[in-house]
Amino acid sequence: xxxxxxxxxxxxxxxxxxxxxxxxxxxxxxxxxxxxxxxxxxxxxxxxxxxxxxxxxxxxxxxxxxxxxxxxxxxxxxxxxxxxxxxxxxxxxxxxxxxxxxxxxxxxxxxxxxxxxxxxxxxxxxxxxxxxxxxxxxxxxxxxxxxxxxxxxxxxxxxxxxxxxxxxxxxxxxxxxxxxxxxxxxxxxxxxxxxxxxxxxxxxxxxxxxxxxxxxxxxxxxxxxxxxxxxxxxxxxxxxxxxxxxxxxxxxxxxxxxxxxxxxxxxxxxxxxxxxxxxxxxxxxxxxxxxxxxxxxxxxxxxxxxxxxxxxxxxxxxxxxxxxxxxxxxxxxxxxxxxxxxxxxxxxxxxxxxxxxxxxxxxxxxxxxxxxxxxxxxxxxxxxxxxxxxxxxxxxxxxxx
Numbered sequence: 001x002x003x004x005x006x007x008x009x010x011x012x013x014x015x016x017x018x019x020x021x022x023x024x025x026x027x028x029x030x031x032x033x034x035x036x037x038x039x040x041x042x043x044x045x046x047x048x049x050x051x052x053x054x055x056x057x058x059x060x061x062x063x064x065x066x067x068x069x070x071x072x073x074x075x076x077x078x079x080x081x082x083x084x085x086x087x088x089x090x091x092x093x094x095x096x097x098x099x100x101x102x103x104x105x106x107x108x109x110x111x112x113x114x115x116x117x118x119x120x121x122x123x124x125x126x127x128x129x130x131x132x133x134x135x136x137x138x139x140x141x142x143x144x145x146x147x148x149x150x151x152x153x154x155x156x157x158x159x160x161x162x163x164x165x166x167x168x169x170x171x172x173x174x175x176x177x178x179x180x181x182x183x184x185x186x187x188x189x190x191x192x193x194x195x196x197x198x199x200x201x202x203x204x205x206x207x208x209x210x211x212x213x214x215x216x217x218x219x220x221x222x223x224x225x226x227x228x229x230x231x232x233x234x235x236x237x238x239x240x241x242x243x244x245x246x247x248x249x250x251x252x253x254x255x256x257x258x259x260x261x262x263x264x265x266x267x268x269x270x271x272x273x274x275x276x277x278x279x280x281x282x283x284x285x286x287x288x289x290x291x292x293x294x295x296x297x298x299x300x301x302x303x304x305x306x307x308x309x310x311x312x313x314x315x316x317x318x319x320x321x322x323x324x325x326x327x328x329x330x331x332x333x334x335x336x337x338x339x340x341x342x343x344x345x346x347x348x349x350x351x352x353x354x355x356x357x358x359x360x361x362x363x364x365x366x367x368x369x370x371x372x373x374x375x376x377x378x379x380x381x382x383x384x385x386x387x388x389x390x391x392x393x394x395x396x397x398x399x400x401x
Contacts, residue, residue, distance in 0.1 A: 010112065010120030021329055022123075022320055025152055026105060029125045029314055032151040036144050038103035038127045043084040045107070049074040051083050056302060057272025058083055063111050077109035080271070082296065082311055085128050090303035093130075099137075100130040119317055126293075126313035130300070133308035135244060138277050138295060139251035145291050145312045146257040149281055152319055153328045157283040157290070159260050160220070162267035163245055164274045164294075169237035170213055174205055184213070189268045191217045208232065220264035223249045229265065241276075248277065273299040276310075285325035290318050334385030337363045340377050341392035343370075349392040 007013060014022060030040075049066060052058045059079035066076050078084055081104060093100055105125045112118045127144060129137055142159060149157050167188065171181040180199065187195040193214065200210055212233055219229050223246060230242045245263060252258045269278035271294070278294030293312035300307045323329050337356060341349030349365060356363040368377070368391075378400050380386050389400040 010118065012119070017331075017334075020332060020334070021324075022316065024332065025320055025323070026123070026125060026316060028151050028153070029148050029316070030103070030105060032148045033103040033125070033127050033144070036101070036127070036140070036147075038101040041085065041088060041102045041104055043078070043081070043088050043104070043106065046075045046077050047084060047087070049076050051087055052076060052079060056083050056299065057274075059110055065109050065111060078106070079108055079110045081106055081108060081124055081126060081313065082128070082271070082273070083299065085311070086296075086300050086309070087303050089128075089130055089307070089309075090300060090305040094305050097131060099132040101127065102130070103127045122318075123316040124313045125316055126311060128309060128311040130309040131307050132310075133297065135247050136251055138244075138310060139248050139255060141293060141310050141312055142248075142252060142261070142277075142279055143255035143257045145279070145281055145293060145314070146255075146260050148312075148314055149283075149291065149319070152314075153323050153330075154283055154290070154319070155326070155328060157260060157281050158262055159257075159279055159281045160262050160264045160267055161245065161248070161277055161279040162264050162269070163241040163277050164268055165241035165244070165276055166238050166265050167216065167268055169235050169241065170209065170216075170233075172237070173209055173235055174203060174213065185268050188213075188216050188266050189270075191266065193217060217266035219266060221262060223261075223263065226263055226265075245277070269294050271296075283322045283326070286318050286322040288315075288318055290315055290322055335362065335387045336385040337361050337388045337390065338377070338380065338386050339363055339365050339390045339392060340368050340374075341365070342368055342394060345392045345394045348394075348397070352390065352392060352397060 049064070052064065054061065064076045064079050066074055069075055085102060085104065089100065089102070103126065105123070107121055107123050109121050112120055127141070129141055142161065146159060167185060171184065176184065184196060184199055187199070196214060196217075200213060219225060226242050226245050230239055233239065249258060249261065252261055267278065267280070273296045274294040275297045276295035279292065280289040281291040282289055291312060291314045293310065295308070295310040297308040300309055339349055339353045339356070346367070353363045353365045368374075374391060377389055377391070381389060381400065387401070391398045391400065
């Protein structure tokens, strides 16, 4: 029986103040998304396994929670929100050509068995901008992420931006197979220079191309770093990716968020469906990103709708942790009123508590125990958020503060 009182590893209960703080944070984030014109959509907690299969470039199959329905179909608890949104859009907005702004709030489920202490059920709040391939759209989504983090209360954070197209162009020039490109990509993402060099040692590459690939994990910093890297290659597709980022930076200056931005060409994103820019937000005392996003222009097509798209995801649990550790969460004053009544005065008490609630007072109704003195109820002021008590008898209603 004692075991049943505990939760499995990777999930947890939220109660009292912590639950309220999370809900208040979620409210602030959603309000910010709505100010940018995004409107909510809700997708199922579980979907067909094929929605998240390897070809989609999402979470590895081994990390998903799978089960079988009565018809023999393999279902999974969603490990990633974006494929679900893409499926939903392809079904209900297939013929829509105007920009779509959809937002969501939902939990994702990933079996991070190799990371003790890491949550396996997490809450995401995010937004997807569909049918807009412009650089301005990219900039607005990065700006939206910055504004959401500020609205949530974060003071110090950095948004790192990369571009998958830069590495893709270099990998194509190097003649990498799909497997080799995936391997090198993983090594670069983890800043494993030794392993990158090992792979390149078996390839006949131009010295300047080899140098670019080896130095890719080191290409991070301000927008000036992009200009420096551009002088190191004549690869047209690679240069186009760099030009895209430099144009993006000009728009981010117009949005007023450039001070939060840095660039990292070695950041290639954890999802294989990214096609253009990808980005993540970091702050101190969290150990991992508090938000991430990227452009995925080909994913929608796998569900039957050819459309460019870009999205962001705010990791609510990690953001809440960062805010808490940085001392940025203001304690909300919890004020509740307790109405205690004698049995004979129950109808008067009911009418009175209804009046309080109509005036937007958080009021609780409780019958007085016959063997409990009124003084015992008075002692409950200051506990569980109770700031006022009313005692209802057949004669009158008395207030205790």
